[in-house]
Amino acid sequence: MADQSSVRQRKKGARGTTPAPASDDEVLPKAITKNVASSKSSKKKVNIGHLVTFSIVTALAFVTRFYKLNHPNEVVFDEVHFGKFASFYLQRTYFFDVHPPFGKLLFALMGWFVGFDGDFKFDNIGDSYIDNKVPYVAFRTMPALLGSLTVSVVYLTMWESGYSVPAALLAAGLVLFDNAHIGQTRLILLDATLIFSMACSIFAYVRFYKMRHVPFSRKWWKWLLLTGVALSCVISTKYVGVFTFVTIGTAVAIDLWGLLDINTGLTIQEFGYHFLARAVGLIIVPFCFYLFWFQVHFAILYRSGTGDDFMTPAFQETLSDNLMTLSSTNIHYYDKITLRHKDTKAYLHSHTARYPLRYDDGRISSQGQQVTGYPHNDTNNQWIVLPAADLAEQKTALKVKSGDVIRLLHAVTDTMLLSHDVASPYFPTNQEFTTVDRETAIQRINDTLFELKVEGVRVGHDFKTMSSQFKLIHYPSKVAMWTHTKPLPEWGFKQQEINGNKNVQQTSNIWYADDIPSLPENDPRNDKTPKKVKSLPFLVKWFELQRAMFHHNNALTSSHPYASHPIQWPYLLRGVSFWTKNDTREQIYFVGNPLGWWLASSLLAVFAGIIGADQVTKRRGIDALDFRTRSKLYNSTGYFFIAWATHYVAFFIMGRQLFLHHYLPAHLASSLVTGALLDFVFNSEGQDETVPEHVKAAQSNKKPVVRTLTGVLPSSPSEPIKATALSWIVGSVVLAVIIGGFLFFAPLTYGTPGLSVEEILQRKWLGYDLHFAK
Template identity: 30%
Template sequence: MRDSEEVQGKRVVGRLAPVHQGAAMVTRLHNFMQHFRDSESVHSWWCVWWVFLVAAVASRLHYITMPYKVVWDEAHFGKMVGWYINRTFFTDVHPPGGKILLALFGYFGGYNGSHSFISPNTPYDGFHGIMPMRVGCALLGAGLVPLAFHIVWTLTRSLPASAFASALITFEVGTITLSKFILLDPLLFFFILASFHGLCLMHSVAHRSFSREWWGSLLYTGVMLGFVMSIKFVGLFVVLVVGLYTALDLWNKLGDLHCPLVNVLKHLVAYILCLIILPATIYITVFFIHDQLLVRAKSIHAAEEGIFSPGFQMKLKDNALNNITQPKDVAYGSIVTLKNNNLAGVYLHSHNLTYPERIPGKNMQQVTGFSAKDVNNYFKILFPEEDPDLANGFYNGLPELVSHGDWVRLYHPTTSAILACSKNKSLVTRKHRLIYAKPYNLTDVVEVVYSNNMFDSNSNSGVSSSLMSPWQLWKVHIEGGQPGDVVKTLDSRVKFLCVPYNCALTWSKAKLPLMWGGGQAEVTCSNNLQDPYTMWMVEQHYNPYLKNYTYNHLKSGFLSRFVETHRIMTWINSRLKPEGPDRFNSHRPWMWPICFKSQVWYDVNFRIVLLGNPLIFWINLVFLLITPVFLLYHYYRYKRGYDDTPQIEEKKERVLFACKWLLLAYLMHYIPFYTMDRILYYHHYFPALQFSSLLTGVVLGHLLEALDSWLPSSKANTAFYWVSGIFFVMLIYSFHLFCYVGYGHPTISGFNPDNSTFKNIRVFDEWEI
């Protein structure tokens, strides 16, 4: 009987054990949530930290090799990595810091820079060390989450707010997509948030001036600012945010009558050293590394080197100007290249193509501006009416030098044509005259007369031809020159004035139509003789009857190259206008906060679309609208003299500071794009998106923690748990719905909106998913 009771008792205990275990789990969960809300448990803090860190890394590394081919702008930046590894010169619109970091990822991953990255869809098979570059970008993209967590924690000391902000960044699909490929964006996002993180650390130790922690926060912020400016010029926006914070801090100290003026000056010096000189030093150092690494020209014909000054080009091995020897004084019969003396100046160029028949100047040979060194850039300087005496095309007797005030003709040897000015208007810049090249035979005088007459009669130019046609004559005007001054190679700045029309050969800065002009620069004759674009210089000079000289003394130093590189980068940036197919892909800033339009990145048997998590965009938009109301409400309470307990007042001050500066950072990274007329893409919004996610986390966390002010404690706890749970579930579910839009998914044929896997979650027709 006793044995039977014992057995029955064990069965009862066995049945009750799961109940007790379930009750224990509920108790532990309840305690965790209580600690989570109160933000007092170190254990809960680290648990949340590690959960989001693991989620961030896993979400960024998932599908990291898919597709195992070049995707979107990997074709752009992958080439640059190879050029760095092979030390080949190139120029780009962005500073070199991010590209050097990508090259380091590739170098330490074993990449030898041999992949062509020629275009999207080029396979990576057979090339080692490319995936480490994607992994490096993904890990920096994952670093946004711990940075976001600690930014919000530093500002608010609220674990829920930190978790909400971290979740918004962790599950944001567009940010993940931008973090998984060989791009500058994950690097830029990381250092932007790191710079703002430094601002938060500075604020948190502001009351401990000149302590070790205070100096550490300043130095950390300065280093991050230097890095972010070295990646993209968009980093200037966060520099302005930090600069405004320090300026206001100094202003407040200056207005504090209890703060000695000497102390204010000490802070000013510290800020200048750490937040101006240190970032500037890092920025210049990055350019110095870039300058020392890239020492080889791509080829003798590369356009990227051609837009730089001769002194810059002389630094590059394999460039035509590197260690060049050529005559110093220009003579009649010399073969020269003429380069426009302005920033990114083009070479005078002609080729065996004519202007279209449907316009004035039909069938005339084109004269254009070309950026690259090319055989068609060479022109021979002829006397006004004499022909060469020697079989090799040069003049007999002692060389006669070209001087200020001389009349010359410019002969194009490759096409046997001579430069001339037409009475017709130029084709793009209508206020200028048309420049063309006229067939001319140097060896047969009779044929010259005949071909000139035939050409003029067919071209309807109305110009009677002779051996010395005035429309072929150009007066040499050396800038600052006097009669008798000789044109010097690489030294003189020369204008060529058409004798009958008194107009100057100029680069109009316009482009010829792509259809018949190949998009090359337009060269015209301008009546504005003071136009700086009428200035030319002789860059390369060949004449076997003149003594050669070296020009190494003209080679640019680092500071000159540093300044010129920035001028070229600014020039390239100014030319990034929406045109051609790009005008259809260009986004406008109003589209971004509402997630109105997607951007297709890859669609060859595997489709990737940059869209983002629309739920996160829309939640952030709601809180962007709530935040100004929230700030105005508390400003009203402050003006009306409402008092709170010291504990609530301290927490409120933290939240208000966070809201003001996060909102300012968002606006600083968003509003400037409305002023830009350059081509814009969807990814330009994502730095601002990170700040809006942080702002949402701060405001949502504060509202939920403030429920105790409106509801009884038990109901406030219940509401907090439910709202928090629903928030996280919604984010995870929306991530589940949209993640493979950004990760990519295999496809069988081209995109069909009516038969798409994701057609049921398409809100706007502009979502190509």
């Protein structure tokens, strides 16, 4: 039994040095064999080959991303969205999008730099930038710059992880000469910002981990905080950036688990410092930056705009020029009002025509008067608000309040709105809405009662036009009045069906009062003096926007002709058509470099096979790998593999629309794995195959040793391994093949030149749905 006191004695200076691993059987990083003083005094020799290769790779990244950036000079694919959002920012008008604001703010910043006024709204694919005098090249420069730097970061990540120049060159080359990465970073899209931030997060954590032998030093804090800033940029661009948090979080969890080991010599208090530092740097700092971008978002967008309808009335009243601020009016009993559905904008409508005796499926209706949704405003949309009490006696007008139980009288036909236990035309599970005459309404009074439930306010709050969004709940049956866009047959004049929805919580049940058409001239409510713009606390607005963003993101479930499934992505089975021009037969088709994708996907399986084989042979007493090779394979390459898995596997459980570009972060991680395996196969022989001397000494003396700070990363900040001639040859051959694939598909990436039918057919490798193939 080891003497615990000897371990306790060695904890002194634990923050400054990292002792040796306990055993070669443990999968650990390489030990730090030099003390801090010598590591500080020694300087790495300048590696000319590394500098030259890095410079060439960076230069080529800029060339491939900026080549013919001005083509096409028309709106391409999703530029209709993100260019439009930049215009909204520049005109300060509120809009709604399911993505956080950071990436869109970068585009707005670029537009502001070049003096763009935001008048052009990017409404349609194919709209001319030249005719509308849009500085589109400046907008595209931002993603092209970030895409170019991504290649450099990939190279540096491999180099700082201790891999050879050929390995770093191959990993960077897979991204450098990938048609999909180039295609997404040449257009006004968010993916360049997302992928660059993800690459920076992985790189910064590698640099932070290499500082583990000097915890809480200035450089240690610098790289920890830079990791947090990079993570904040990822999550502030798209919510799928949470996968990068999972990647870094997994590495941190493994690292902290190693630190918790008593053999590290850390007290619980010291372990707590490590935990709190990582919590601050990797959770609190990113969250604060995340909130900051939303604060900027709200500060810029202070005017009413297209996004108003996605927000609650309280939120909308914080925007200047908003209709609610300008013309919201209290509604009184016996007012004649028009009601509109929030989502479809259809008016609640009725007319003398009746439901047919039988529907197409044989079900029988009540043959009552039709109640429908109608897109145009006319007198048949007018309803009189009545109290639930006596209908015959009109009392002094009182304000209608949230929570009141009311009745609605159709003004033109003098019939009362009613719902009952009869199936609606399209939904057998939903109740029919109809109207009945006053006499019948008195006899069936309960069926004519509706609770007015205004959203976001307490019971007793005033019911107003425009600003009060409400659900009309049938009092006896507790169903909500609802409509949808599928038109009724000819007997319903192609208008929308109105029915009672049993799912009361559904957000599509919301309506609002559009207007009071005939207020008396002497009514004080005719005074439309603009009301003062209100304010809400930042966190209230932030929480509301978060709920709306998550709801609408999850609602993106409809089919799309170019949507694809995650199982198709690693094999590049299909792409996406971005843009076409019939006159010149030019097109932009979003697809990766098949040769590079197939290689990276294959080597992911090879890596899993190597890990499996190593585990089996170890169980049988065969140690096929030396200590350092196994450490790098499990910790460093394993880190990249975890990055791939976290950015890919989660998509299998998503129900929303998915496209090929969702795989790009995972593809970048698979490129890192590919480069790492090149070193594993061709450069392992040059490494020391023995257990480190300090481990042997500890084992022979049978004395307790303090374990290194572990994690899923390479070990000490030592020189990258030297490349063998064979690794240079193999890496160069593979890279040449990848370049060939890139050049072959380049016309589809850059949208020029136009291809003949024969040339297009040559590129339909996996049945890609290319245009002009006939």
